[in-house]
Amino acid sequence: MIKIEEIYDARGLKRFVDLPWELYKNDPYWVPPLRTSFLRTLQGKDNPLLAPGEPHAFFLALKDGQVVGRILVGVNSKLIREKGKNEGYFSLFESIEEQTVANALFETATTWLRQRGLTQVVGPVSPTNGDDNRGILIKGFDGPPVLMNSYNPPYYERLFTDYGFVKLMDLFAYHFDVEQLDEQRFGRVVAYAMKKFGFHIDRFDRRQMEREIRDIKKILDLAMPASWGHLTPPSLAEIRAEVRTLAQYMDPDLVYIARSGEEPIGFVVALPDYNQVMKKLNGRLLPFGWAKYLWYRRKITGARVFIQFVVPKYRNKAVNGAVFHRLMLEARRKGYTYGEGSAIAEMNRESIRSVEGAGGKLYRIYRIYQKEI
Numbered sequence: 001m002i003k004i005e006e007i008y009d010a011r012g013l014k015r016f017v018d019l020p021w022e023l024y025k026n027d028p029y030w031v032p033p034l035r036t037s038f039l040r041t042l043q044g045k046d047n048p049l050l051a052p053g054e055p056h057a058f059f060l061a062l063k064d065g066q067v068v069g070r071i072l073v074g075v076n077s078k079l080i081r082e083k084g085k086n087e088g089y090f091s092l093f094e095s096i097e098e099q100t101v102a103n104a105l106f107e108t109a110t111t112w113l114r115q116r117g118l119t120q121v122v123g124p125v126s127p128t129n130g131d132d133n134r135g136i137l138i139k140g141f142d143g144p145p146v147l148m149n150s151y152n153p154p155y156y157e158r159l160f161t162d163y164g165f166v167k168l169m170d171l172f173a174y175h176f177d178v179e180q181l182d183e184q185r186f187g188r189v190v191a192y193a194m195k196k197f198g199f200h201i202d203r204f205d206r207r208q209m210e211r212e213i214r215d216i217k218k219i220l221d222l223a224m225p226a227s228w229g230h231l232t233p234p235s236l237a238e239i240r241a242e243v244r245t246l247a248q249y250m251d252p253d254l255v256y257i258a259r260s261g262e263e264p265i266g267f268v269v270a271l272p273d274y275n276q277v278m279k280k281l282n283g284r285l286l287p288f289g290w291a292k293y294l295w296y297r298r299k300i301t302g303a304r305v306f307i308q309f310v311v312p313k314y315r316n317k318a319v320n321g322a323v324f325h326r327l328m329l330e331a332r333r334k335g336y337t338y339g340e341g342s343a344i345a346e347m348n349r350e351s352i353r354s355v356e357g358a359g360g361k362l363y364r365i366y367r368i369y370q371k372e373i
Helices: 010-023 035-042 077-083 099-114 156-163 183-197 206-223 236-246 289-299 319-333 349-357
Strands: 002-007 056-063 066-074 087-095 120-123 136-139 166-177 200-203 255-260 263-272 302-310 338-345 361-372
Touching: 002 010, 002 099, 010 035, 010 056, 010 066, 010 087, 056 099, 066 099, 087 099, 087 156, 099 120, 099 156, 136 156, 156 361, 166 349, 183 319, 200 319, 206 236, 206 255, 206 263, 206 302, 255 319, 263 319, 302 319, 302 349, 319 349, 338 349, 338 361
Parallel strands: 087 120, 302 338
Antiparallel strands: 002 056, 056 066, 066 087, 120 361, 136 361, 166 338, 166 361, 200 255, 255 263, 263 302
């Protein structure tokens, strides 16, 4: 008998957070999140999507008194307002390999949404409306995930399809061998394009944080296609919250903004792959985790390229390639041996062409599902 329990308090959220430690205890590739940081995210700290007043709920599935599954369900008011969609979302799904458990969680989530007048559900989406924990892994189970990407057993795909979910979109992850970068060839192309089209590339300046955030906002407002029905340009508040979340991982040498004069026209954001460090901490910085954190972060050998956009006016003018080239050069200088470009939506053909042209190899796929309810 499966029992579904809604949770409301910090004690319940702790059980929600703790479940993967049991599900993945024998999985060598799972990377534990930092418990305290994850709990703050679920409590809405620096997370507008789950802030007080934003409709959402947390559910646990219990079998014989033991937690065997979880799901977060909610309504993205901003998406509904800007895109006119009558849909809700779910996130952070986890379950043992038992269809009845998954069905109970999915049914609870869809019922919760129907009671609020919604007719469709989409997920798994990011619990922060960012680029973390999006989709379920359906290809590439042969290693640990790169920073903030999803990880799950192969049977999750069956749990979703057997309930009736259908594909909404796939998100691609590309692997780069930093040592294989053809610096001379790309360098010539980049230098020519920068001179011909009159742009330059600036390293992210922490001292001008608000200016950098506002410039990124300007680029996203122009560059994010209106045809992407499930994505909206983030608000300034959402970008500020995301920057605060990522600040603990940020290396300004891996973030660049392209400008024509003072006008921002494109940017790229990469972060060191701190999953290499998280793997050593088992979710805790105290009492000894800080020492491990400080030691192992010096040994990180890879980075994740999170996001890259160029405004329409400067597309097909090598701006994408130029900022990516600058990033890869700096990554190599700092001793990185690999990079991952993710998670790129399958309809983002320009970014896909850019990363494939730079030598990226598709090696992982994440899937987001939808269902009429």
